[in-house]
Amino acid sequence: MSSTILTTIICLSLLAFLSAVILYFVAQKFKVYEDPRIDEVQALLPAANCGGCGFAGCRNLAEAIVNSDSFEGLNCPVGGAAVMEEIATILERTAPVSDPKVAVLKCKGSPEHRPRTSVYDGAADCRIVNSLYIGETDCSYGCLGYGDCVKACTFDAIHIDALTGLPLISDEKCTSCGACVRACPRNLIELRKKAKKDRKIYVACSNCDKGGPARKACRVACIGCGRCQKVCSFDAISIVNNLAYIDAAKCTFCRKCVGECPTNAIIEINFPPAKPKAKSEAEAVQA
C-alpha cells in the first residue's frame, strides 16, 4: 500500500519537474519585451476607457505615448493637464499645453420657444428620429431631445431637463471626452475652451435657415442678422450660412453681443446678474 503512494509521489514530482523545465525554456524562447513605462503611464490614466483620446482605451493611449517621441496628437482630455504633467515627468519630456474644454449644447429650443408641430411615438433614439423626419418641431437643425448624448456620456454629466426637454451638461462632471459630440446626429454639441469661473458666451443655435423660416420655427433662433458681428470689437464673431459663431479663442467675454442679439440666441452663463456693471465693463473695454 505504502509503495503505491510512494510511486505516485515520485512520478508526479518527476512530471512536475519536467514540466517546469519545459515551461522555463518556452518562456525564455517566446519572451516579449514590454516597456515597463507603459504600465506606469497606464496607472496614471483615468481608466475610464471612454475613447475621448481617439484610442480604443487607456492602454492603447499609454502604448502610443510611450512609443512616440512627442505628445503630438496624444492627449487625455479626461485627466487633463495634471495627468499629462505626471506622464511627462515619467517619460522625461515637457508636458503639452492643452486648454481644458467643456461641452456646450448649441440649441435653446425648449417647447416655449419652439412649438411642437407633430408627435413622434417611435423608438426613443435621436438617430432614428433624425433619419425619419424633421422632428417634432419645424426646426431641422435643433435638438430632438431623445438623449443619445445622455446614453453616450460615461461620466453621468448629461441629463435631460424635464422642463425644457433639452440636455443639461454639468460643468463639474464633463471631462470633454467628446463622446456626446460624436453621438449627436445633428452635431449640436461643441467642446469649447473653459474660461474663468466657468463663464461661457456662445451662440446657442445651429439653425442655418434664412431669418424668416428660422424665426418661424423657433423664437430664439439665430437669424444671421449680423448685429453681433458688427458690435464685436475683437473680430471674434463670424457668420456662415445664416448662423453666427463666436470664436472662443478671440472672445474676451465683454458681453456686448449678448445684449445686441434680437432673438436672444447668444447666451451668457455664470456671469453676475447685475446689468449696469456689465455696461461699465463694456465701456471700459471700449475705452
Place this chain on the structure above:
Amino acid sequence: MLKTFPTGGVHPPENKLTAGIPIEYLPVPEKVVIPMSQHIGAPANPLVAKGDNVKIGQLIAEGKGFVSANIHSPVSGKVSKIDTAADSSGLKQPAVFIDVEGDEWVEGIDRGKELVRDIKLSSEEIVKKCFESGIVGMGGATFPSHIKLNIPSGKKCDVLIINGVECEPYLTSDHRLMLEKGEEILVGVSILMKALKVEKAMIGIENNKPDAISHLTTLAASFAGISVHPLKVKYPQGAEKQLVKALVKREVPSGRLPIDVGTVVHNAGTAFAVYEAVQKNKPLIERVVTVSGKSLQKPGNYMVRIGTPLSWLLEAAGGIPADTGKIINGGPMMGKAVSNTDAPVVKGMSGIILIPASEAFREVISPCIRCAKCVSVCPLHLEPYLLMTLTEKGMFERAEAEKITDCMECGSCSYTCPAGRPLLDYIRLGKSTVIRLARQKVLK
C-alpha cells in the same frame, strides 16, 4: 395550389376599401411645387428660371446623375420661384414653384383616348424615350426605369416580370389601373419586352384581385408572350426578389439583382407610364394615388398631377377626419408618416392613408423574449432581433456580417413582434450606417 414565395411573410388585414371606386381625375390646383428629388440618386438640375412660362409636358429639370431622372412640368403657367420646399417628412428639398395659368400643352403630345397598339420605336429608342420622359419605378422605390432596361453586358434576360401584386393593405392604385387601363398596360408590357428583347412576360397578381386577373387574362390572349399568374395573398410579395421566386422559382442571391437570374421586374403602373411615354409621347406628369382611410368621407383613387399639394388632394377626398391619428405616405406596412400636409405629390407616391387615432399607436416596448417570430416571418432569412440589438449597441461590423444590408425594410418583423419592439426602426438605422461606413472605407 397558388404560387407564392416560400419563406416568411405575413398577412395583414387587407382593408382594400377603394378597390371598387373608379379612378377620378383631380382638378389642377392653383399652385404646384415640383421637388427636384423624386427619384433615388442626385436631385435633378432645374432648367427654368423665375418668371419663365412653362407648358404641360415641358422639360423643367434634367437628371444628370447616374440614377437620376428628368422632371417635366405637370401644369402650364409661370415659374414663381426656385427655392426649397418641405417634403412630407418636413425636410427641405430644392423645388420649382409654378403658378398655374391656362391649360397649354407642349406640341406632339397625343391626348386622345384611343389605344395605339403598333410599336414604331426600336429597342434603343424605347430606352432613350423612357429616360427622356423621366419614367421611374411607380411602385414606390422610384428607381429610374431606363437603367433597368439597359441590360449590362455579359448578362442575359429571358423573362420580364410585371408586378401587379400590390400587397400593401389599403392601396388600390395599381388594381384600378389594371382594370381601367388594362390594354394600355399590356401594350406597355409589349414595349418593355421589345426594349429588353425578351419573348416572355409574366404578370403576377395576388388572388384578392380576381376581377383584375380575369380582365387581364382575357386581354392578354391577343398579346404574344404575355401570361397572367394569380398568386397567393401574402405580404411582401410585391418585393422584387419575392416575386421572382414566386413566379419563376429562381432565387436572387444576397447582394445581387433580378437581372443576375435572368429576370427584370417592372411595376404595372410603370408599364402604363411607359405606354404613355412611348405611344402617346406624354412624359410622366401624373399618377394614380389611392386616398383611403376608415373614417375618410370620400376615399378613392385619384389621377393627380405631380406637384399637387397633399392638402388639395385630401380636400378632394372630403378633408382630414377629426379622429385622424396618423397620415401615411404609402402603404401602412412600408409607408412613412406625413408631418407636413402642404408637401406635394411626387412620382413615387402610391397612396395616402389616414389612420384613425384608435388604430395609430405604437405598442408598449417590452424586452425581447426570443420567440423568434421575427425570424420566421423574415422573407430574406435574416434575424431581425439580432440586427436590432447589434445596431443598438453600435456593433456595425457584426451587423454587416449578419447581412443587414439585405433587408428590404418590409416591416414584417415589427408587425409580428409580440413585444412591440421597434425592430425595423433600428434595422433601418443600422443598414444606413453600415452603407455609410462602407462608402467611407471605399473613399479612404
